[in-house]
Amino acid sequence: MTRRPALLLAATFALASTARAQKGVGALDAEIQRRVEAVTAKVVTWRRDIHEHPELSGEEVRTSRLVAEHLRALGLDVRTEVGGHGVVGLLRGGKPGPVVALRADMDALPVEEQVDLPFKSRVKATFLGAPVGVMHACGHDNHVAILMGTAEVLAGMKAMLPGTVKFVFQPAEEYSPTGVGGAESMLRDGAFENPRVDAVFGLHVFPASHGAIITRPGPWLAAANDATIIIKGKQTHGAQPWNGVDAVLVGAQVVTALQAVVSRQVDITRVPAIVTVGAFQAGVRSNIIPDSAVLRLSIRTFDAAMKEDIFARIRRTAEGVAAASGATVSVTFDPGVPATVNHPALTRRMWPTLQRAAGASGVIESELVTASEDFSFFMEKAPGLFIGLGVNPRGSDPRRAAPNHSPFFFADEGALPNGVRAMSMLAVDYLLGGK
Known part of the structure; x- marks a missing residue:
């Protein structure tokens, strides 16, 4: 697969990157990195706790409580029970500006874990009338921990932020007990209103190269x-x-x-x-x-x-x-889930941000992926960019890794700081650049 589009994107935005550096983005990057390093141990702890206590779609009571308590402790305005057990935290910056949303999904799958970890899930539940094991086999535990860490990073920088950040913790991405998915339910409950969201970013872990950022402009997920x-x-x-x-x-x-x-x-x-x-x-x-x-x-x-x-x-x-x-x-x-289509202009604009977060060689332009994601509903309400984070252990072959939804799915926690850094930098760069 050619990397030419990625190189063109980087070249196209070289001047824009220089302009942002003149605004002090280099200093902000250093501040973000310092705060990412400070919160990393917490991110790992949260991830292990959530992994050990997974909850099926529509049952995310414990996870949402953990999230809400953390956001309140950071001084954010918090709404709970949004579209089910969804949580929305609002961080108002020190200056007026646009509104950016960052999203993580919280639910686990009816899968019995086969990975031998100290924090392995031993949770049992009932799904569609049948007894099942429960596991974060799609990696949503990592998404929640990354966004909790991002909230802590940005809350510590709130005086520098020109605008508002909405932290959207979504239930029921995998399955909807009511027939209406978690993203749709949150939107119906006003998650993107008061204030209205101008752009939205989301992240998903994949069994790809350690710490790499994977995405593409235009259609990505089916x-x-x-x-x-x-x-x-x-x-x-x-x-x-x-x-x-x-x-x-x-x-x-x-x-x-x-x-x-x-x-x-x-x-x-x-x-x-x-x-x-x-x-x-x-x-x-x-x-x-x-x-x-x-x-x-x-x-x-x-x-x-x-x-x-x-x-x-x-x-x-x-x-x-x-x-x-x-x-x-x-x-x-059935109505189903729309394709996840990354807004082309927003993707081009944020490509240099991703390169600063993961390194120029750490951003990979993906092929089309036939998996789906209800993040696409958020993208129908605001321009969006969805990215992947590679969580394979360093040096391992992604082709041999267990895929998402496998009982053997494994995420190397060493990649999580890249996720926190990428989400933090996307929010900061978008707010600095305005609508």
Whole structure:
């Protein structure tokens, strides 16, 4: 993968970096670094505590209490129970200026941890009626600790800040018990209002090179939508298939036909797309042809127009196959999560900031990633930039690392200061530059 776009971004903003240095950004960077070093031990302690006591989506009571107590101790105005167990802390700088939001998500996953750590999670819970282990297998414990550390860094510099920082600690990023995700719920509860947010930054840990910052301008993470296809046939004895309409056979034909949507019908030279059939449910006995079958799909896209086109093709394919066999079909799509699209101008503007935070060679322009994130809802309300932080141990091969959501997912705490520094510097540089 070429690094040319990143080099062009850096060159384009060389003059801007010089101008910011004239404003005293170099001195501010040194002050941020001093404060990051002072808070690092706390960040590690918070991370271990949260990791050992994970909470499922919608159940983040202990974590939100820890966050709220910390923000209040820093002198911030704090709102709790925002969109569920969300917390919003408001830090008003010593001078007027824009409003920037920094976000971390707090929930854990129904995964039983297999990493042998002194602070390993042994928490058990119930998820969708089943007993499960609970683990921060996606690294949200790191996100919370990093943003708590960032709040402490910036609170100590508040007199120097021209503007306001909103610290947004979000519940239910992984799963919404109510059907409305944590980001949407927080927005509905006014998280980005009073005062209104001008820009938003977020961070996610990944099993990538230790301390590296990973991002890209424009689309980065995919939109995620589920679809349900219900096929209605006619039940009959397995020994007399001619007397019925075989929903299993129709379902199998629909699965096969759907493979052509991406491979033959969509121009994937522009951006990639994925249509996956993840579940096929039908029948209870070998000698009864059932009257119905249910297919459940996952759809990943990076372009809104392409997404709608794929929806139409899925519907047309399912209806056409079903009609050919005398079956009927219903196709529904959930609202899902939009693509995470980094605001191009904001990304270009903040690229030198990221290079100062992680080093020029420590910022990597990413390829497209087909995972999704509901941070995208915040980006629909304000220009946003979402970045990744590499948390692999130094010298380890990222290709051999356990991915996010694995029971073996591991984050090297030595990378966390880079996260605190990056989030702090993004906020300071944005406020200094104005809207």
